[in-house]
Amino acid sequence: MSVLVYTESENGAFKKTAFEVASYAKAVADQMGTTVTAVTVNANDVSELGQYGVDKVLKVSDASLNNFNAKSYAAAIAQAVKNEGAKVVIVSQSADSKYLAPILSVALEAGYASNVMEAPTSTSPFTVKRTAFTNKAFNLTTIDTDVKLVGVSNNSFGLVEKTGSATAEDFAPSLPATGVTVESVDKASDKVTIADAEIVVSAGRGMKGPENWGMIEELADVLGAATACSKPVSDLGWRPHSEHVGQTGKPVASNLYIAIGISGAIQHLAGINASKVKVVINTDPEAPFFKAADYGVVGDAFEVVPQLIEKLKAFKAANA
Amino acid sequence: MKILVCISHVPDTTSKINFTDGDSKFDTTGVQFVINPNDEFGLTRAMWFKEKQGASVDVINVGGPETEPTLRKALAIGADTAIRVNTEAKDGYQVAKEIANVVKDGGYDLVIAGRESIDYNGGMVPGMIAEMVDANFVTNCISLEVDGSAAKAMREIDGGKETVATSLPLVIGGQKGLVEESDLRIPNMRGIMMARKKPLTIVEPVGASVETSSVKFEKPAPKGAVTLVAPDNLDELVQLLHNEAKVI
Ligand SMILES: Cc1cc2nc3c(=O)[nH]c(=O)nc-3n(C[C@H](O)[C@H](O)[C@H](O)COP(=O)(O)OP(=O)(O)OC[C@H]3O[C@@H](n4cnc5c(N)ncnc54)[C@H](O)[C@@H]3O)c2cc1C
Numbered sequence: 039m040s041v042l043v044y045t046e047s048e049n050g051a052f053k054k055t056a057f058e059v060a061s062y063a064k065a066v067a068d069q070m071g072t073t074v075t076a077v078t079v080n081a082n083d084v085s086e087l088g089q090y091g092v093d094k095v096l097k098v099s100d101a102s103l104n105n106f107n108a109k110s111y112a113a114a115i116a117q118a119v120k121n122e123g124a125k126v127v128i129v130s131q132s133a134d135s136k137y138l139a140p141i142l143s144v145a146l147e148a149g150y151a152s153n154v155m156e157a158p159t160s161t162s163p164f165t166v167k168r169t170a171f172t173n174k175a176f177n178l179t180t181i182d183t184d185v186k187l188v189g190v191s192n193n194s195f196g197l198v199e200k201t202g203s204a205t206a207e208d209f210a211p212s213l214p215a216t217g218v219t220v221e222s223v224d225k226a227s228d229k230v231t232i233a234d235a236e237i238v239v240s241a242g243r244g245m246k247g248p249e250n251w252g253m254i255e256e257l258a259d260v261l262g263a264a265t266a267c268s269k270p271v272s273d274l275g276w277r278p279h280s281e282h283v284g285q286t287g288k289p290v291a292s293n294l295y296i297a298i299g300i301s302g303a304i305q306h307l308a309g310i311n312a313s314k315v316k317v318v319i320n321t322d323p324e325a326p327f328f329k330a331a332d333y334g335v336v337g338d339a340f341e342v343v344p345q346l347i348e349k350l351k352a353f354k355a356a357n358a
Numbered sequence: 359m360k361i362l363v364c365i366s367h368v369p370d371t372t373s374k375i376n377f378t379d380g381d382s383k384f385d386t387t388g389v390q391f392v393i394n395p396n397d398e399f400g401l402t403r404a405m406w407f408k409e410k411q412g413a414s415v416d417v418i419n420v421g422g423p424e425t426e427p428t429l430r431k432a433l434a435i436g437a438d439t440a441i442r443v444n445t446e447a448k449d450g451y452q453v454a455k456e457i458a459n460v461v462k463d464g465g466y467d468l469v470i471a472g473r474e475s476i477d478y479n480g481g482m483v484p485g486m487i488a489e490m491v492d493a494n495f496v497t498n499c500i501s502l503e504v505d506g507s508a509a510k511a512m513r514e515i516d517g518g519k520e521t522v523a524t525s526l527p528l529v530i531g532g533q534k535g536l537v538e539e540s541d542l543r544i545p546n547m548r549g550i551m552m553a554r555k556k557p558l559t560i561v562e563p564v565g566a567s568v569e570t571s572s573v574k575f576e577k578p579a580p581k582g583a584v585t586l587v588a589p590d591n592l593d594e595l596v597q598l599l600h601n602e603a604k605v606i
Contacts, residue, residue: 106515108485108495133516137497140450140485149451149569152480165573172476174375178573217494218524221510225518233516237605261606279500279535280514285371285476286395286534294605305371311578315603317595318584328584333598337589349592353600 042124050082055130061198064091088204096209105220112141117211148185173311235264242268244299248276284309302327359413366394366475367425396472400532433553434545445563454486455566473531484531493527500535
């Protein structure tokens with residue numbers, strides 16, 4: 039009957055979203071009067087999960103799962119769900135979890151609600167609030183199947199610490215032939231990714247050219263933020279496509295989004311509406327972004343950003 | 359190679375989003391519908407296979423007659439035939455099941471869908487189809503090559519990309535990157551004329567069940583006015599972010 043949550047790790051260590059989905063699973067379990075079981079794949083120290091409400095951990099350890107594979111991961115999670123008799127299954131909305139969730143949904147005959155923003159408004163009928171129309175609206179959805187699959191948007195629920203501890207058990211699912219083999223992974227391992235970042239520093243065509251991104255990276259560095267950009271910037275090849283934010287790019291759900299030299303076209307805003315606090319720096323006081331922003335500076339990025347970097351450095355030194 | 363491209367009929371990206379009937383239905387008044395942008399990349403890639411390697415390209419939509427202009431547009435761009443499964447699309451599972459049924463009967467080698475449609479952003483249809491027809495699956499796909507029955511794809515992952523080897527039958531969830539944006543096609547007059555003569559087959563649904571139901575829609579609460587900070591007073595911005603917004 040428990041709630042089952044898939045807690046993602048990378049190189050043995052949990053991602054922050056793992057603690058967020060665990061916190062979410064605990065909230066659902068409390069509503070339903072049951073316990074939380076987590077499934078981990080090749081995670082080293084699983085004891086941390088207890089601090090976010092997990093009661094029991096099923097540890098999958100298998101070298102063939104070192105590279106993510108949607109089909110194998112979905113099969114492992116599906117077997118855990120069946121073993122536990124879980125009725126609610128929680129995953130994050132990382133690129134990998136979004137990949138495996140539809141497969142899991144079919145395997146479990148579980149209705150799937152993606153991009154869920156908050157704890158269920160009701161567990162009977164099981165009703166969740168999800169974003170729709172690329173964050174321009176919300177949709178209240180009921181999941182009508184016996185087993186329910188919920189994809190929780192990153193940074194939407196937050197971390198909720200508890201004072202529990204989790205028991206751990208080895209779990210060895212039988213894995214299917216994969217059909218998809220990873221040949222190479224190209225990933226900057228030292229950078230904060232847009233999906234995980236609490237702060238995102240984003241810049242647009244107002245930066246005039248790629249040679250001016252040094253100050254954007256420096257600002258991101260001071261804040262421990264990920265860097266992002268508007269669509270024309272990636273189209274022009276000034277920045278990699280993986281940084282392109284918006285309706286046709288990546289969605290951002292950070293706590294703070296700083297937009298520099300970005301006009302705030304509707305397609306861009308669609309991707310960042312889920313961010314909590316928005317700061318805009320733009321020379322044009324009529325730029326549409328000011329309507330969507332919480333804080334704004336009407337000014338030239340080339341003057342404002344270097345000063346802001348200095349102020350933030352001073353702030354950090356004073357608050358260290 | 360027999361290719362099926364899934365076409366979602368969605369409100370144009372600049373559409374104002376409103377609801378009617380006690381916030382239970384999307385208000386289509388004044389809304390222009392287009393081919394889902396992620397599907398447009400897939401359709402163009404399918405045309406490339408057709409022209410360079412030889413392939414037949416069918417397009418499919420699950421929806422009422424109002425989606426036919428969008429399917430005709432896909433035909434004008436160069437698809438050979440269009441299929442409309444004649445039922446209102448209610449949730450990702452039902453749409454996937456209806457399409458999976460056509461895929462099984464049609465013997466397709468490659469199904470190209472968008473990684474998500476920009477109306478409900480479910481991101482579930484391509485993966486569900488793959489699982490239902492027991493095909494290989496790659497999503498967030500930013501490049502795809504096919505050689506005989508072998509395929510090589512690249513997919514975007516958090517913080518980078520990954521190259522994978524796989525084989526047909528294959529379903530992909532495509533996105534920007536699959537083709538250059540400058541290669542996207544706008545139907546020309548000849549294409550539009552030819553599209554009128556191309557077959558648009560209406561298939562009755564198998565009656566797939568739905569697993570989720572929409573109760574109602576909400577719009578985000580109206581936003582308060584922006585707090586402006588003078589460019590020569592950035593200390594204030596830092597303090598506001600620290601004390602008021604509590605984000606640094
Ligand atoms: C189907 C479709 C999908 C799209 N999807 C996306 C998407 O996913 N993401 C996206 O971003 N866009 C998307 N777009 C494009 C979008 O409509 C805008 O064109 C784009 O967001 C504009 O980017 P920008 O603000 O960087 O550039 P611009 O519109 O050129 O604006 C630059 C801004 O910088 C300001 N500026 C100039 N100089 C300075 C300076 N020195 N200091 C400070 N400010 C300065 C200007 O005042 C201006 O507001 C899409 C468009 C379509 C049609």
